[in-house]
Amino acid sequence: MNSSVTAQTDVRSLTGDGYKYGFVTDIESESAPPGLNEDIVRFISAKKEEPLWLLEWRLEAYRHWRKMEAPEWAKLRIAPIDYEGATYYSAPKRQNAPKSLDEVDPELLRTYEKLGIPLSERAALAGVAVDAVFDSVSVATTFKKQLGALGIIFCSFGEAVREHGDLVRKYLGTVVPPGDNFFAALNSAVFSDGSFVYVPPGVRCPMELSTYFRINAAKTGQFERTLIVADKGSHVSYLEGCTAPQRDENQLHAAVVELVALDDAQIKYSTVQNWYPGDAEGKGGIYNFVTKRGACRGVNAKISWTQVETGSAITWKYPSCILEGDNSVGEFYSVAITNNLQQADTGTKMIHLGRNTRSTIISKGISAGRGQNTYRGLVRIQPKAANARNYTQCDSLLIGHRCGAHTIPYIEVRNPTARVEHEATTSKISDDQMFYCRQRGLSPEDALSLIVNGFCKEVLKELPMEFAVEAQKLLAVSLEGSVG
């Protein structure tokens, strides 16, 4: 793709002169033309009225990205992505969006029904172009007041740049640098919006922070950016995503999430990812290429990732922890399901830098249909990480005989006092288990759901309560049609 760098990336924009006036694209237009160059990056930044430092930050990321190649090491088959053909900024108005639920795929509506999604929310999830689908503005305002009283900042990324620029500037890119990897660099150059959270010292956030509260506030789009900072001694739990299948016209999603936990701080980050996986033939699904990383920067800090990944055609995602502070703790709990033609290459990285750092990895991969599921995990113990400990448990469950499960652990130990344990199992749902459940009166679907939920139990119990119940239903729906 480097061959397609165009003349539009001209000398003027490289010298930085052209910030205000050097646009090839008319700033008044609602959408940028397809393709990616420095002018497009400038256009996005100008549209969002960003300060100069952020534009320069974006440009640096863009220049990195230009030199990079899309990673090919993952066990994924990805059709070539046309980065030059994509549009990187478009106004929220979407011409192709369905006008009402009547125009939405009935299959999708049926799924909403099964998951018990309230009627009022279905339109928003299906991407119906309705201005105020939710009557949640007042609710959101109430929460914001309550949080504000404690000094907690929870707002869209754009608002944070405007209102809390110093905080954003201090932490942005410190966990995932702009040139970290191909997709993170792309995100850094063109990110649309996202969430920002700051919890001041000693404050325990009184509620689960959820992207749900701001579903009206910001259409996050395909390049979401999240930054969460937990100051000394603070606690916060953040929920991302929702169990209902979400449709989006953008095939490529490249989000970046950065977490920073200072001394004695704790961050719990839970995700339920259910982007549209495509039809049974794998057509039209979302590519979810996400970079998520947390830094335990202070002593006794703790970061915990919990994810339930059921959607997307392709998932490429490794929520990681950098354990810098002594005694800091990293956790990763994951359920990943691939059905039909879905592919997932997911896992984590636990980088132990500080002394007495501990990490736990529990990964449950479920493959059905022709799904391919890979766990890829790195545990690295650096020389100064005396007495570091890791425990990894990696279980794969196969349903049917055309799917695949793969486990690829990387273990690097550079300190002799470290203790690293890795356990891995692969099992099939046996005919005996199915028959046993059915002989007790359970339908094949209920039997499968029961067995799979049992398999995932250790991860599901880490989810916040209300999420856990939804997740159980979701597992059942995701595996529909994989028995019989």
Next chain:
Amino acid sequence: MLEITNLHARIADGREILRGIDLSVAAGEVHAIMGPNGSGKSTLASVLAGRDGYDVTEGSVTYQGRDLLALSPDERARQGVFLAFQYPVEIPGVNNMYFLRAALNAVRRARGQPDLDAGQFLKAVRAKLKVLEIDDDLLQRAVNVGFSGGEKKRNEIFQMAMLEPKLAILDETDSGLDIDALRLVAKGINTLRAPDRAMLVITHYQRLLDHVAPDRVHVLSEGRIVMSGDKSLATELEKRGYAMLEDAPA
């Protein structure tokens, strides 16, 4: 209740295991099926419960007036057919109580009864536990995971007591049990004897029948019932061994 006529069944490799079974069990009766290893006892249980891998080539099975073989395994269960497994299956991560409640509610729904909520269910469980002398602790563990042989079999009997089937098939529930466990299993069976319930007790040995007096005893050999009689037949078999079958008319 159960009418088996000229039942023939094969396994996947084509071998015919059942070669013309005729058996009639009325409501309220307990029938014992005995026979040497390989005579087709467990195959009979599997075919009645609808396990995959068996091909019925001839004959019919009528249960409560309908064609049992036309029903799926879960439909059979919901219609009141219960199989106590010879080798109960482990389901990791699934709480035993949760499993049982899901099963019970599935069966209740088929009977047109409302689901039991957690409180009502617990009450029902408590009542049965006492009778069967089962430890509370067993219910909080994952289904059959880490259970001893005796615990697994007692759990089967406990499930049977909770689900209150119309036709209970016990597939060598007594094998591998010590005398105390055997006594408890027998107690479970005896407690469940009822005028509207039929039971088919499959066993290799006569010792369970010391505790459970069957109405009829059938001896299976090479896929056919070669002898039928009252409970004295079991005693005689115990004395003379399965060698006595050689004298029997085939």
